[in-house]
Amino acid sequence: MASSIRARAVESGGVVSIKALVRHPMDSGFVKDSAGNIIPPHFIQKLTISHDGKNVFVADWGPAVSKDPFLECRFEGGKKGDKLTISWIDNKGESDSTTATIA
Amino acid sequence: MNKTLLSVSLSLSLLVPLCAQAGAKEDFEKTYSEAVSTNENAGNFQWTTTFSTLKAAKSAAESGDYEEANAMASKALKLAEESVVQRKEQATAWKSAVIGG
Amino acid sequence: MLKTKIISVALGVALVVPYVLAAPTPEEDRKAAVEYYKQMFPDVQINDFVNGQYALNEDRRKQWESLQDFPPYEFAVAEGQEMFETPFANGKTYASCFDNEGIGVRQNYPHFDQSRKEVITLELAINECREANGEKALRYKKGDIASISAYMASTSNGKAFNITIPDDPEAQAAYQDGKEFYYSRRGQLNFSCASCHVQNPGKWIRADFLSPALGQPASFPVHRSKWGELGTLHRRFAGCNNNVRAKPLPAQSEEYRNLEYFLTYMSNGLPVVGPSTRP
Numbered sequence: 001m002a003s004s005i006r007a008r009a010v011e012s013g014g015v016v017s018i019k020a021l022v023r024h025p026m027d028s029g030f031v032k033d034s035a036g037n038i039i040p041p042h043f044i045q046k047l048t049i050s051h052d053g054k055n056v057f058v059a060d061w062g063p064a065v066s067k068d069p070f071l072e073c074r075f076e077g078g079k080k081g082d083k084l085t086i087s088w089i090d091n092k093g094e095s096d097s098t099t100a101t102i103a
Numbered sequence: 104m105n106k107t108l109l110s111v112s113l114s115l116s117l118l119v120p121l122c123a124q125a126g127a128k129e130d131f132e133k134t135y136s137e138a139v140s141t142n143e144n145a146g147n148f149q150w151t152t153t154f155s156t157l158k159a160a161k162s163a164a165e166s167g168d169y170e171e172a173n174a175m176a177s178k179a180l181k182l183a184e185e186s187v188v189q190r191k192e193q194a195t196a197w198k199s200a201v202i203g204g
Numbered sequence: 205m206l207k208t209k210i211i212s213v214a215l216g217v218a219l220v221v222p223y224v225l226a227a228p229t230p231e232e233d234r235k236a237a238v239e240y241y242k243q244m245f246p247d248v249q250i251n252d253f254v255n256g257q258y259a260l261n262e263d264r265r266k267q268w269e270s271l272q273d274f275p276p277y278e279f280a281v282a283e284g285q286e287m288f289e290t291p292f293a294n295g296k297t298y299a300s301c302f303d304n305e306g307i308g309v310r311q312n313y314p315h316f317d318q319s320r321k322e323v324i325t326l327e328l329a330i331n332e333c334r335e336a337n338g339e340k341a342l343r344y345k346k347g348d349i350a351s352i353s354a355y356m357a358s359t360s361n362g363k364a365f366n367i368t369i370p371d372d373p374e375a376q377a378a379y380q381d382g383k384e385f386y387y388s389r390r391g392q393l394n395f396s397c398a399s400c401h402v403q404n405p406g407k408w409i410r411a412d413f414l415s416p417a418l419g420q421p422a423s424f425p426v427h428r429s430k431w432g433e434l435g436t437l438h439r440r441f442a443g444c445n446n447n448v449r450a451k452p453l454p455a456q457s458e459e460y461r462n463l464e465y466f467l468t469y470m471s472n473g474l475p476v477v478g479p480s481t482r483p
Contacts, residue, residue: 006274006278008274019273019274020274021274021276021278021279023279066432068276068279068432070274
């Protein structure tokens, strides 16, 4: 199964820029389907990016974030070739993670 | 004599609204079916508003409000007629909009 | 008596000939359209027309360019590729239904099938491939059909559209039918496709920025932010019709296929850039 996370990290001038696209329905639990039934809530609750064993970015997401979220962030202290781990966990307890190498 | 007169007039007065109701229902059915067939005549030029007005007319009729149903059916008929006019006019009018035309 | 007959026949011919000569050919239409939009937008590079509003609006272009780093349709294209490569229950794949195994063929669609006497679009061809191999047809506006179509379009990225209209009365009629649909006003709001995309590109309609007709099909299937997902060209046709309060026609109906035929021919020579993003 392909990863739900696509990420790219680039270092420039001591700052690492990360862009990531996450495949997730992010259902709020307020929307009805064509039959009139509520589509149950299914959304990422926490997304974490860690570098060298330390969390460099933690996002507390919820039903307000739309489908297939895109995120962009920066942090200092990473070097080219270092590995980053991006992971998420949702309200159903499902999770996924991936690693990206800083370019 | 008076009792007969009273009972006859009572039943008549009860019948009148029933007749008016039956009249409104027939009017509705006639206007509604005319609106539907006029809408068919619009071919590919049908309007979404014609359909939604027909739907409103039908649901008003189903809940017994024939005054509203008739008003909606007449409105739907008018919309359908306008869309037919559009179809007929556009059969030739489209040429004047063509680039280089 | 004979003299009268000769005169009336000559008169009849004299009246008919100029009419037939007057109707422009598809190629004349296309050239006129390219000239028209070049004059309207002299600073736009001809190939940039496929980017629609992004060719005309600097602010939107910047936002689009930063979005292209991580296009929202990436997942759908990967899923489309997976579906395209997965064999049907009978063991065959989509490759068996298409020229060049379905890779790099987007620029040839739609085309006119002279034996069936109808326009074949890419989505129609995808479903016919499925049905010929014992699979159920997909719904035409979104979902899997859009993902597969998007994958196939991506394999043609940059190739110039090459729509042909054979010198055959039915093919010419299909083109003319699409052209008539394009320019006819419809719906309670009485707009034609041309009202917005020929007469008013580069202007705003509420919060939407209008793109010119030239190059429009090149970017499909499109990921619209409004939809939050990919949608096909016929989904957009239906949406636009609905917006002017015209009852939309079914996706892949004859009229919409003829319309696609007319529109895509106008974009001949421009590059395939689908799938793409729009607001």
